Amino acid sequence: xxxxxxxxxxxxxxxxxxxxxxxxxxxxxxxxxxxxxxxxxxxxxxxxxxxxxxxxxxxxxxxxxxxxxxxxxxxxxxxxxxxxxxxxxxxxxxxxxxxxxxxxxxxxxxxxxxxxxxxxxxxxxxxxxxxxxxxxxxxxxxxxxxxxxxxxxxxxxxxxxxxxxxx
Numbered sequence: 001x002x003x004x005x006x007x008x009x010x011x012x013x014x015x016x017x018x019x020x021x022x023x024x025x026x027x028x029x030x031x032x033x034x035x036x037x038x039x040x041x042x043x044x045x046x047x048x049x050x051x052x053x054x055x056x057x058x059x060x061x062x063x064x065x066x067x068x069x070x071x072x073x074x075x076x077x078x079x080x081x082x083x084x085x086x087x088x089x090x091x092x093x094x095x096x097x098x099x100x101x102x103x104x105x106x107x108x109x110x111x112x113x114x115x116x117x118x119x120x121x122x123x124x125x126x127x128x129x130x131x132x133x134x135x136x137x138x139x140x141x142x143x144x145x146x147x148x149x150x151x152x153x154x155x156x157x158x159x160x161x162x163x164x165x166x167x
Contacts, residue, residue: 016045019062023069030073040076044069108166115165124158127151 020041027037047068048055055064116125130140137155141148 012045012049019065020045023065026066027069027073030070031076036076040072041069044072047072111166112162115162119158119161121154121158124154127155128158128162131155 023041023044024034024037027040028034031037031040044065048065051068055061116129119125127140127144130143131137135143137151138148141151144151
């Protein structure tokens, strides 16, 4: 009769060292990359350890562990597919740019640079540029020590002016 790993392996470190290479080979069949497989296996063991109280006694520990690993591999593959799709979309967008689009882009860039460099309200320009770099209005307000509504108002006005200038 085989030893049942119930409710949870007593010496988890020993179990990890013994089982991790086998689990990595199993995962590599899904992801096709030994390094990624190793990462997913490690994540699997960490998740199993964190969630050990959810382990059901009617299941074998190994079955539960492999289910966690398989789900981890599926999650990885979904993320990878999403990333590849985004890359393909970007390549398609770049491929569809015509010389006329490039000329318009350069002209718009030149006008944008002139507008932001020579505008009388440089604080509003800085707010707009920070927001374009990914800073939230709240972060800008906190950094500047200004009320959020002031930041929103200045950004709105400068965007409106810029849009009219670029047309």
